[in-house]
Amino acid sequence: MTEDQPASPAPGATASTLLALARALYPHDRLPDGPYERAVALLAADAAASAELSALVAAGAAEAGAALGDPAAATAEARTAWLESHQGEPFFAFVRERICFHLYDDREVWQLLGYPGPSYALGGYLHRGFDELPWLPDPRVVESDEPLVELGPLDPSVASAASAASAASAAAASTGAEATA
Numbered sequence: 579m580t581e582d583q584p585a586s587p588a589p590g591a592t593a594s595t596l597l598a599l600a601r602a603l604y605p606h607d608r609l610p611d612g613p614y615e616r617a618v619a620l621l622a623a624d625a626a627a628s629a630e631l632s633a634l635v636a637a638g639a640a641e642a643g644a645a646l647g648d649p650a651a652a653t654a655e656a657r658t659a660w661l662e663s664h665q666g667e668p669f670f671a672f673v674r675e676r677i678c679f680h681l682y683d684d685r686e687v688w689q690l691l692g693y694p695g696p697s698y699a700l701g702g703y704l705h706r707g708f709d710e711l712p713w714l715p716d717p718r719v720v721e722s723d724e725p726l727v728e729l730g731p732l733d734p735s736v737a738s739a740a741s742a743a744s745a746a747s748a749a750a751a752s753t754g755a756e757a758t759a
Contacts, residue, residue: 591639592622592639592640593615593618593619594649594650595639595642595646595649596621596622596635596639596677597611598646598652598657599639599642599649599657599661599673600614600618600673600677601657602654602657602661603661604678608690608691609687609690613681613684613686616680616684617676617677617680618677620676620680621673621676621677621680622635634668635669635672637669638664638673646660
């Protein structure tokens with residue numbers, strides 16, 4: 579491998595480690611392994627774009643593998659704890675961002691999560707169910723027994739007093755500003 583040929587992450591142990599970390603970062607019981615595997619493959623392709631990213635992913639996956647043993651066999655709590663302890667590091671930032679992008683850009687994930695896809699080609703959601711939220715309960719509307727208080731125009735004497743006070747404070751502020759200038 580030369581300097582201009584980026585290394586690609588190892589497909590075996592690195593891929594299984596990244597798959598386990600992806601499931602820990604974005605856990606969905608309803609999603610099969612396919613979308614996660616595709617996201618990991620796309621992450622590996624992104625990392626292969628440069629030797630630095632490729633080395634970063636390989637080193638981070640190796641560190642996770644060393645700390646967790648077999649990450650796929652480690653408990654969700656252990657994987658989460660490892661990720662939390664590394665969340666300020668470049669490996670974590672790169673993996674989190676790329677897995678998030680590639681996982682939620684997968685049309686199979688859209689279907690499984692109930693997202694109908696982009697609506698711009700169909701004229702938007704305004705007349706296509708923007709307010710269809712079947713998972714939310716119906717809103718509770720409670721009418722108040724208290725009488726409504728009308729707030730109308732101010733009494734002229736109150737309005738002129740408020741206006742005079744405002745003018746006096748503005749004059750004092752401008753005089754003070756001139757004195758300090």
